[in-house]
Amino acid sequence: MHSKEFVYKILATKKKAVSLKKLSSELETSMPRLLQTLKQLEDDGLVEISYKSEITVRAKTLEDYGS
Numbered sequence: 001m002h003s004k005e006f007v008y009k010i011l012a013t014k015k016k017a018v019s020l021k022k023l024s025s026e027l028e029t030s031m032p033r034l035l036q037t038l039k040q041l042e043d044d045g046l047v048e049i050s051y052k053s054e055i056t057v058r059a060k061t062l063e064d065y066g067s
Helices: 005-016 020-027 031-043
Strands: 045-050 055-059
Touching: 005 020, 005 045, 005 055, 020 031, 020 055, 031 045
Parallel strands: none
Antiparallel strands: 045 055
16 A cells, blocks of 8 residues: 555646546455555645545645645
8 A cells, every 4th residue: 555645646646636536446456455544644734635426536735835
């Protein structure tokens, strides 16, 4: 399994929301395991997870906290 830091860096470089399915495929990691890591990142305040027709995730960056 990839570390939280690695997953966050991948998301931060994308600068947009990515589907859980696509990210899971890209990282060659099962969706349940990846979602578990993403939930930890969400608890740390580093990502936003959206549960709509499909699960998407986006990294929060300094720009989100700027004025």
